Amino acid sequence: MKGKKMIGNTEFQGKQKVIGLLNELQIGIGDISKVTGVSTRQLRYWEKKGYIQSLKTKTSQTRKYRLAEVYRVLMIKMYLDEGYNLAKAVEKANTTHKQLALLRKFEKLIASVEVTDQENEYGRINLQSTDKKQKVTGVLDESGSYFEVEDK
DNA sequence: TTTCTTACA
DNA sequence: TGTAAGAA
Structure with a gap:
């Protein structure tokens, strides 16, 4: 089984593997x-307050954080730097987290991504809804950014 | 060396 | 929150 990766009882492949x-x-x-x-003192405090989570097992008493938690900490820190208090910063971070989760789901709308100009990083993103009644292409080129809409 | 908890400034 | 202390 080449190109595959077992994690627990689940087998992942391709993007899922990554x-x-x-x-x-x-x-x-x-x-x-x-x-x-963010200081280790703050990280432990935030965890105690329930704002972040760590993987502390019975065997190893040291905290380990998942990648998602790193993003969460970064977002909280960002809002903290913008002047929000901790509680508010956490609230804003949670909202952003949900928005990003939704954004990832929208990836399903992307049928393909074409890079038309490597140098200038221009390209076309083809969106395809599940009913396949519409096709929208987001274009980024020298004239700017725009959409091409096609009804089927 | 790093992390943990607790306690004090 | 920072920092120190003593233990793991």
């Missing part, structure tokens, strides 16, 4: 603190 592997990542509190600029 996502599976990324979700397997476990980051220590020192590293997450270093990259986010």
Whole structure:
């Protein structure tokens, strides 16, 4: 079974494999603190308040964080830097988190992505709804960005 | 060396 | 929240 990856009882392949592997990542509190600029003291405090979560098992008493938690910490930190208090920053981060989750679901609308100009990073994104009654293409080229709509 | 908890400034 | 202390 080449190109596949077993995680638990589930087998992943292709994009799912990549996502599976990324979700397997476990980051220590020192590293997450270093990259986010949030102190270990804060991270432990936030966890105590229930704002973030870590994987603390019975065997190893050290905290490990999933990649999703790194994003969460970064977002909280971002809103904190913008002047929000901790509670409000967490609230904003949770909202952003949900928006990003929804955004990922919208990937299903993308039928294909074409890079038309490597140099300038121009391209076309073809959107296809499940009823296949409409086809919308988002275009990015030298004239700007626009949509092409086609009814079927 | 790093992390953990607790306690004090 | 930062920092120190003592243990793991």
